[in-house]
Amino acid sequence: MNEKNIFIKKTTYRILGFVFAMLILSIVVFYFARLAPGDPLQSFYGDSVESMTAKELQAARVRLGLNEPIFIQYIKWIENAFHGDFGLSLKYKIPAMSVVSPLIGNTLVLGGTAYILMFIMAVLLAVACAVNEDSVFDRLICKTGTVSYYVPPFWLGILLVLIFSINFKWFPSSGAYDVGKANDIINRIKHMVLPLVVMIMSHLWYYAYMIRNKLLDEVRKDYVLLAKAKGLKKSEIMWKHCLRNALPTIVNIMAISIPHVLSGTYIAEAVFNYPGLGSLSIESAKYHDYNLLMLLVLITGFLVIFSSIIAKTINEIIDPRMKETEVSAWQK
Amino acid sequence: MDKVLELKDLSLSFYTKQGEIEAVRGVNLSLNKGEILAIVGESGCGKTVMSKAVLKLLPKNSKIKTGSIIIDGEDITDYSENKMRSIRGGVVSMVFQDAMTTLNPTIPVGKQIAEAVLKHNKVNSEEAKKRALEMMDLVGIDDSMHRYYMQPHYFSGGMRQRCVLAIALASNPKVLFADEPTTALDVTVQAKILDLLLEIREKTGISIVFITHDFGVVARIADRVAVMYAGKIVEIGTAEDVFYDPRHPYTWGLMLCLPYLAKEGQPLESIAGMPPVMINIPKGDAFAIRNKYALEIDYEEQPPMFEISATHSAATWLLDERAPKIQPPVSIKRGLKNG
Numbered sequence: 001m002n003e004k005n006i007f008i009k010k011t012t013y014r015i016l017g018f019v020f021a022m023l024i025l026s027i028v029v030f031y032f033a034r035l036a037p038g039d040p041l042q043s044f045y046g047d048s049v050e051s052m053t054a055k056e057l058q059a060a061r062v063r064l065g066l067n068e069p070i071f072i073q074y075i076k077w078i079e080n081a082f083h084g085d086f087g088l089s090l091k092y093k094i095p096a097m098s099v100v101s102p103l104i105g106n107t108l109v110l111g112g113t114a115y116i117l118m119f120i121m122a123v124l125l126a127v128a129c130a131v132n133e134d135s136v137f138d139r140l141i142c143k144t145g146t147v148s149y150y151v152p153p154f155w156l157g158i159l160l161v162l163i164f165s166i167n168f169k170w171f172p173s174s175g176a177y178d179v180g181k182a183n184d185i186i187n188r189i190k191h192m193v194l195p196l197v198v199m200i201m202s203h204l205w206y207y208a209y210m211i212r213n214k215l216l217d218e219v220r221k222d223y224v225l226l227a228k229a230k231g232l233k234k235s236e237i238m239w240k241h242c243l244r245n246a247l248p249t250i251v252n253i254m255a256i257s258i259p260h261v262l263s264g265t266y267i268a269e270a271v272f273n274y275p276g277l278g279s280l281s282i283e284s285a286k287y288h289d290y291n292l293l294m295l296l297v298l299i300t301g302f303l304v305i306f307s308s309i310i311a312k313t314i315n316e317i318i319d320p321r322m323k324e325t326e327v328s329a330w331q332k
Numbered sequence: 333m334d335k336v337l338e339l340k341d342l343s344l345s346f347y348t349k350q351g352e353i354e355a356v357r358g359v360n361l362s363l364n365k366g367e368i369l370a371i372v373g374e375s376g377c378g379k380t381v382m383s384k385a386v387l388k389l390l391p392k393n394s395k396i397k398t399g400s401i402i403i404d405g406e407d408i409t410d411y412s413e414n415k416m417r418s419i420r421g422g423v424v425s426m427v428f429q430d431a432m433t434t435l436n437p438t439i440p441v442g443k444q445i446a447e448a449v450l451k452h453n454k455v456n457s458e459e460a461k462k463r464a465l466e467m468m469d470l471v472g473i474d475d476s477m478h479r480y481y482m483q484p485h486y487f488s489g490g491m492r493q494r495c496v497l498a499i500a501l502a503s504n505p506k507v508l509f510a511d512e513p514t515t516a517l518d519v520t521v522q523a524k525i526l527d528l529l530l531e532i533r534e535k536t537g538i539s540i541v542f543i544t545h546d547f548g549v550v551a552r553i554a555d556r557v558a559v560m561y562a563g564k565i566v567e568i569g570t571a572e573d574v575f576y577d578p579r580h581p582y583t584w585g586l587m588l589c590l591p592y593l594a595k596e597g598q599p600l601e602s603i604a605g606m607p608p609v610m611i612n613i614p615k616g617d618a619f620a621i622r623n624k625y626a627l628e629i630d631y632e633e634q635p636p637m638f639e640i641s642a643t644h645s646a647a648t649w650l651l652d653e654r655a656p657k658i659q660p661p662v663s664i665k666r667g668l669k670n671g
Contacts (some may be wrong), residue, residue: 033566080574222433228389228427230448240447241436 005140012122014312019304025301026081026294028073033290035211043287044090064090067234072288077294085297089289091284100280100299106176107276109209110192111265114199122204123243125210131238153202157271160194162266174273191206195268202264207253218242248315255311335402336362336506336539337386337424344385345377353609355381358399360637364505366533368540370554370571372547374585378563380429383509387426388416401637404506422452425500426509427623428466430516431493435484442480445502452503467498470535472528476492491590492519496530501532526553547590553576556643559583562618569644574628579646581625584660588652617649625650625658 026209041049045167052060061067065076080087112210125145129138166175171193174179198306218224219242227237266278273279277296334580344356355378363369371379386401388411399411403423411419420426422473428434436444445464455463461480467535469477471494484492500508510529514522521669530553533540542553550571557566557574559582567580578584586592588601605622608614617623620630628648638651649655 222428222430223436225389225433226430226435226499227498228410229387229426231417231419231451232447233417241439245436247437247438 002108014309018309021305022298022301026075026078029297030077030290030294031070033104033285033288033293034070034073036285036288037149038288040064040090043289048204051245064088068106077291081294081298086295089292090289091287092289096289096295098291100295103276103280104299105157107265107269110195110268110274110276110305111199111261113192114196114265114268115258115261117196118200118204118207118312119129119250122199122208122211123250125204125208126215127243128237129208129212130215130219130242131235134217142209145209148201149205151202153198153267154271155266156201157194157198160197161272164194176275190320191272191274195265195272195274198268198271199264200260203257204258207257210253211246212248214246215242218245221245251311255308258307259300262300262303329332334365335362336365336404337361337541338402339382339386340400340402342382342385342401343397344381344390344394345397348390348393353610354387354613355394355563355610357613359560359563359565361565363539363541365412365506366538368529368542368553369374369556369558370542370544370550371558371560372544372550373560374545376607376610377400377558377560378610382513382542382560383426383541385510386509387420387424388413389420389426395571407532418452420503421448421500422430422503423505425505425510427493427496427500427513429512431496432489432516434496435492436624437484440481440483441487442476442482445495445498450503462496467502470496470501470532471495471498473498474503488521489517490524493517493521493525497532498529499527499625501536501538504536504540508538508540509543509670510540512545513542514549515546516545522549525554525618529553539585549585555606555658559586563610563614564647566619566644566648567646569640569646573641573644577640577644578660579640579644579651580648581623581650582619585622587659617647627655 003233040051040058041064042063045052045060049057058067065073068076077087082099089096089099092099101244132138161173165172172191173194176191177184178187178191193307215238219238223241223245224237227241232240255329260279265276266281269276269278270282273310277299281293281296281300284296339361340361342356342359343354346353346355355559359382361369372467373381380393381390385394385396386403386576393628400407402408403419404585408416408419431520435441442461442464445467446457446460448458448459449463453460453516454465465476465480465628468479473479473491473494479486484495487495493516497513513529514525517525520546521559526549529542531536531538541552544550554571556570557568558565559574561582567574567578569581569619574583578587582603585601585603589603590599593601608618614621614631615634617626617630617635620626624631629649635649635652637645639645640651
């Protein structure tokens with residue numbers, strides 16, 4: 001089999017797997033959302049639901065398609081979803097898509113910045129610790145890191161607000177921008193600082209520690225001895241040899257961490273009242289806004305599964321051995 | 333002749349929780365220019381530790397207790413890590429036992445060779461590449477232009493060992509430590525690598541310390557042979573001295589283990605017992621308890637080096653004038669006549 005065919009087959013396989021995973025995800029969430037106690041009509045009609053008669057309620061359910069069996073509801077939902085119609089948000093009473101779309105950018109910018117900054121810092125920290133293994137510096141960083149990892153992010157958020165917003169008044173305590181300054185980039189960045197600190201602090205050490213340990217695994221391998229015998233410096237060996245060999249692992253960790261960072265974003269958004277997908281998801285779950293919740297879950301699921309596929313592809317580019325093994329598996 | 337490497341009374345210990353491990357105990361050794369010196373001995377006798385000590389590649393819990401290491405007339409015993417870096421790869425190189433794992437799996441081999449060139453020569457990357465290609469040709473890797481960009485997993489074991497050799501030779505070092513470079517290879521490839529080493533010695537005039545436990549390999553390659561036991565050199569001489577006139581009972585034992593010296597229909601000889609654990613070495617000769625010909629004094633006092641000829645000496649009390657005259661086992665003599 002030539003290489004092009006293998007590539008096509010592999011890509012088809014991955015896309016099919018992706019679609020399958022998304023289907024399973026949607027079924028599970030669809031079902032579980034409806035199992036949760038509470039009435040979606042409450043969020044649709046607000047308090048007036050209490051003065052409605054049983055007949056009116058029944059009519060409302062039929063109108064919203066909530067009277068049918070869950071299975072039928074799901075079939076209808078997915079049919080519409082394939083046409084790009086994700087239904088009406090029960091709370092906002094406009095299409096779910098138009099509720100979500102203005103906030104996607106906010107979350108991606110906040111989460112993405114935190115993600116990139118966090119991994120740059122994690123790699124730097126990991127290399128610094130690995131080069132000075134078991135030194136006072138390494139031990140100090142390890143201990144502080146472990147403590148920082150167990151600080152609850154919401155508590156840290158409140159603490160930061162107390163110190164930097166209320167006491168020093170350096171950074172605003174909530175929102176994405178001040179009223180009337182939507183296009184002021186400096187103002188937006190100022191609003192991002194505290195959420196970013198919370199997100200980075202709560203995950204940084206966990207990943208830095210994983211990368212550090214992977215690097216220390218690499219340091220014990222034979223090729224390091226050869227590199228030393230060549231006359232290379234410790235730091236040169238770390239950057240040129242060990243880090244390169246640890247890269248597939250780091251990329252994997254980065255891919256796996258996306259849900260982790262995303263959840264961190266959601267928490268930070270909730271604490272700092274930052275308009276984004278996170279605060280919206282929590283809201284939609286609270287108000288039984290099924291359609292909105294489904295859309296948010298699909299977006300989150302898409303990000304997570306897609307990122308793992310990207311990670312796999314990048315890994316193959318970095319370390320061709322992985323491709324080889326998979327190719328030979330295909331040839332059988 | 334110029335001595336490129338001299339070890340003077342070198343002793344080295346590891347300090348562990350179990351106690352002090354005396355890995356190398358008072359080794360005296362010298363290596364002439366363009367010479368191949370083979371160091372033979374069982375696993376754990378200190379061959380590798382000794383060679384790594386020269387490059388200071390040992391873990392932090394090791395310490396040179398006494399003695400000095402002199403390379404090209406310069407005493408490097410107290411060299412700092414910074415100074416050692418210019419020695420490693422530049423003046424003294426080392427090839428390790430397992431070529432399968434000593435190359436970095438993710439970096440193309442050519443670049444790994446060029447890296448060594450760049451480290452020790454003031455050249456730009458173009459020139460380093462050119463030199464790396466030359467080295468690949470020298471160690472017998474065909475089609476080097478193409479293979480320069482290949483990762484190690486495309487290469488066979490023998491080819492990888494050639495690559496490692498190319499890295500070691502990249503900056504024209506004066507001394508090469510080859511630590512069992514052929515052990516992980518099959519016999520035909522072994523022979524090719526040995527021929528390659530001889531050829532490289534012809535071309536570059538490099539001195540080689542060849543570490544092995546295989547007397548067959550020694551016979552093929554070495555000019556001089558040092559037999560090592562429990563961190564000491566027990567017999568040293570030219571290849572002829574050691575092969576045709578071995579004097580130390582340990583050397584006899586090692587030679588009796590050679591399959592082609594065994595009598596047909598009889599089990600292969602072996603040296604009884606195990607090499608000593610290097611913590612709390614008993615007083616006297618460390619080999620005494622395994623030695624069929626041990627004298628009483630062997631348990632009391634360590635034998636000094638007895639000079640047999642200008643090139644040949646051995647550390648055994650059997651060479652003392654008061655000792656009984658003991659002939660080496662007959663099969664050694666017979667085998668050598670036949671072989």
